[in-house]
Amino acid sequence: MPKSSKKRKEKVADFSRAKLKLGKGRKLPTNAVDTSFKARSIALPTQSITVENDNNLPVTKRKQSFNDIRSLMRHYNAGMRKDAILSTRELLEDYPEILNTSITSLFSACVRLIGDEDAGVRRALLSLFAWLLPRISRNDLTPHIPVLLLFTTSAQTHIFPEIRIDAVRFLDLFLDVVPEAVVDGWNGSSPGHGKRVLDGYLGILSAGTKFGDQEIAQATSSATVVLSPQSRLVVLRSLSRFLSHGVYPISDGSSSNHSPNTIALPTWYMQPSFRSPPFYEEHAYIFRRAREAKNMLWTAQPEFESLDEDFVYDPAAVLASSATVATFDDVPDFVMEANEPSGSSSTTLLLIRLSRTLYPILTAALLDCAPVVFSFNENSPETDLLLLTAALKIARTLYSVILHRNSGDSDLATCCQELTTLLGYLTGYFPFRPAHPEVETAFQDLNVIFCELTSLVVLVSTQTSTSDDHHRNPRFSRTKVPPVPAIANVKLNVRADLVSSYVIRLLRGEGEPSAQLPRPVSPMVYVALLPTIWALLNQVTAPSTRGETTASSSVLSATLDHALRVTSSSSVKRLTVEFVSRLLLLEKERGYGGRFNPRIAGEDRRFQEWVLHLPKVLWESSADNLATSEIIVRVLLCLLQRGSFVIQHEHVSSLASRLIPFFLIKHSTRGQLSGPFNKIPTSMPHIRRLILDLCATILGDRMRGGERDEELYEAVCTAVEGTAEANCWIRLTEAMRPS
Numbered sequence: 001m002p003k004s005s006k007k008r009k010e011k012v013a014d015f016s017r018a019k020l021k022l023g024k025g026r027k028l029p030t031n032a033v034d035t036s037f038k039a040r041s042i043a044l045p046t047q048s049i050t051v052e053n054d055n056n057l058p059v060t061k062r063k064q065s066f067n068d069i070r071s072l073m074r075h076y077n078a079g080m081r082k083d084a085i086l087s088t089r090e091l092l093e094d095y096p097e098i099l100n101t102s103i104t105s106l107f108s109a110c111v112r113l114i115g116d117e118d119a120g121v122r123r124a125l126l127s128l129f130a131w132l133l134p135r136i137s138r139n140d141l142t143p144h145i146p147v148l149l150l151f152t153t154s155a156q157t158h159i160f161p162e163i164r165i166d167a168v169r170f171l172d173l174f175l176d177v178v179p180e181a182v183v184d185g186w187n188g189s190s191p192g193h194g195k196r197v198l199d200g201y202l203g204i205l206s207a208g209t210k211f212g213d214q215e216i217a218q219a220t221s222s223a224t225v226v227l228s229p230q231s232r233l234v235v236l237r238s239l240s241r242f243l244s245h246g247v248y249p250i251s252d253g254s255s256s257n258h259s260p261n262t263i264a265l266p267t268w269y270m271q272p273s274f275r276s277p278p279f280y281e282e283h284a285y286i287f288r289r290a291r292e293a294k295n296m297l298w299t300a301q302p303e304f305e306s307l308d309e310d311f312v313y314d315p316a317a318v319l320a321s322s323a324t325v326a327t328f329d330d331v332p333d334f335v336m337e338a339n340e341p342s343g344s345s346s347t348t349l350l351l352i353r354l355s356r357t358l359y360p361i362l363t364a365a366l367l368d369c370a371p372v373v374f375s376f377n378e379n380s381p382e383t384d385l386l387l388l389t390a391a392l393k394i395a396r397t398l399y400s401v402i403l404h405r406n407s408g409d410s411d412l413a414t415c416c417q418e419l420t421t422l423l424g425y426l427t428g429y430f431p432f433r434p435a436h437p438e439v440e441t442a443f444q445d446l447n448v449i450f451c452e453l454t455s456l457v458v459l460v461s462t463q464t465s466t467s468d469d470h471h472r473n474p475r476f477s478r479t480k481v482p483p484v485p486a487i488a489n490v491k492l493n494v495r496a497d498l499v500s501s502y503v504i505r506l507l508r509g510e511g512e513p514s515a516q517l518p519r520p521v522s523p524m525v526y527v528a529l530l531p532t533i534w535a536l537l538n539q540v541t542a543p544s545t546r547g548e549t550t551a552s553s554s555v556l557s558a559t560l561d562h563a564l565r566v567t568s569s570s571s572v573k574r575l576t577v578e579f580v581s582r583l584l585l586l587e588k589e590r591g592y593g594g595r596f597n598p599r600i601a602g603e604d605r606r607f608q609e610w611v612l613h614l615p616k617v618l619w620e621s622s623a624d625n626l627a628t629s630e631i632i633v634r635v636l637l638c639l640l641q642r643g644s645f646v647i648q649h650e651h652v653s654s655l656a657s658r659l660i661p662f663f664l665i666k667h668s669t670r671g672q673l674s675g676p677f678n679k680i681p682t683s684m685p686h687i688r689r690l691i692l693d694l695c696a697t698i699l700g701d702r703m704r705g706g707e708r709d710e711e712l713y714e715a716v717c718t719a720v721e722g723t724a725e726a727n728c729w730i731r732l733t734e735a736m737r738p739s
Helices: 001-013 066-072 078-094 098-113 120-137 138-156 161-177 194-204 231-249 270-274 276-285 315-320 328-338 345-373 382-405 411-425 437-466 486-507 523-537 551-565 574-586 602-613 612-623 628-641 649-663 683-703 712-721 726-736
Strands: 663-669 671-674
Touching: 001 411, 066 078, 066 098, 066 161, 078 120, 098 120, 098 411, 098 486, 120 161, 120 315, 138 161, 138 683, 161 194, 161 231, 194 231, 231 345, 270 315, 270 382, 270 437, 270 523, 270 663, 276 574, 276 726, 315 649, 328 612, 345 382, 345 411, 382 411, 382 437, 382 551, 411 437, 411 486, 437 486, 437 523, 486 551, 486 726, 523 574, 551 574, 574 602, 602 612, 602 649, 612 628, 612 649, 612 663, 649 663, 649 712, 663 712, 683 712
Parallel strands: none
Antiparallel strands: 663 671
């Protein structure tokens, strides 16, 4: 029975059609043949028999080429991106020639990692840039700076605070190599990235980046982030460097790391004491004239194509400018333009608004860090000391320009009051004394900056009292400085007395009471002290009674003592010679109207002693330091030609006798020896001829007095015999003979 039922079902199945279901394909028959096939492909290019291996291709120890590393920089894994950055340095160290051909592709791959969300990747990129950027020439790096700054400024506005702080660290690296490109356009004068960089700084500090019509800062950051002391230190130090490079651009493409022998003497603090900028420029240019002038030798038939003198008529230059006719109504405008200080007024207004924006931040930094730094606690954190230094440097950069340019009554009064308030927070701690010797240099920098800021306020008060003096021309005084209140004036005098005491002690080498040995004044410290010394020399003080010396006379005495005490081999000697020389030349300087006058300063004997010691310095440093020698010869020549009070008739003979060993030395056993004059290179003919001009001037002065100095004349003749200056010396002596 079951068997028959099974057979019936099989018969029915043979003649029945299978019911298809929705979405199911038709089943293949059981006897269908599968004609499909599969093939294996080689996945690794290095195993392909169709590609030839290049054994000369630069690779790392992991056999990674430059293209492989570039592709790994876009990997989704942060560890792979970090390893790619490390492999980049390894490859460039082993094969530096790759950088010449792959610099564009390298920066294209690296810029996207500036705002990477992984901290390890950003640290690795910072380390790579710190190693790589100094090794690239400025010409090769400059075209890539806009792209680098574009991604860096974008990272400054990132949502994560730690990425913003690392973006500031990248800016520090760029400021080290190409500072002019980073600050370009910071004041809106050019279409650079500087304005975006400045806005990024202020955005990180939550200080606001927009300035309205009322010149009030408007906050733009919607989320205020409280920075840690370390992060705030990174931002303020970078902002200080940025403002310093923007306000005081570096000339001639040189870096800011000057050697002690090439530091230039600043003279900007003297400009308000002159009646107009042309008079100041004439005084400032006196020691730079030979270095910037061109030397040309006289020939009977000169080549006119090589002449490029300023007095030669150039019709193209005349016709290039549009012809305008001026009337008497335009004279006041011309006077205002002639008296306009360096820098545009828009830059000064921007600095004023920036100082008002940063004033709360600077105040908070001083109030937070000063009690900790000056607590005489040996375990005080270094971060607070560096943070306080950065805040004071920012204040120095901003207020030195604002108070120096005198933009307006209300602006000057407000900025002066702000600076006075900031100094008031630190006056109780001054002079700043370190708790341990490791931070002595940092504390000296703080003391010097405090002295600079105090000198700015003193200079403003000095201009207030001298604005109506008889020696000041009122038509050149566009801006009247607001008067200082009596109470504020008393506080200012107290603060100035503290500063003068510190400066005198520093110049005399007394040092701090806790220091075992006094620290000599370095060139950087001396240059930083010059505005303070000038402000104290011009300070308005009450007349002394009972033989008491004023602060200005004490500072002048300490300055001259220091200038005499510094040895000729010291790196600060050239700076002392130039500064004291400028003080002496102010006696008969055209257009000078300051309070300080060397003739009535009461230091005639010290000035004369300083002048008579210059031939010794010239003998000791003539061949080793030509810049110092040139300044010495120029100042002696100017003082003789102007008839200064420090060189009387008896001093001329003393100078003549002291200059003889410079040309000829008479030794007891070795006979006559050539002096340092012959050691001056023949490639510097203007210095050699300048010295001959000085000797001819001295001999001419002696001849006009009825005296002759045959010994100096014979020494010079022996020194120049057979040299290119022999004919020059003959013509000079003939011209100096009285007719």
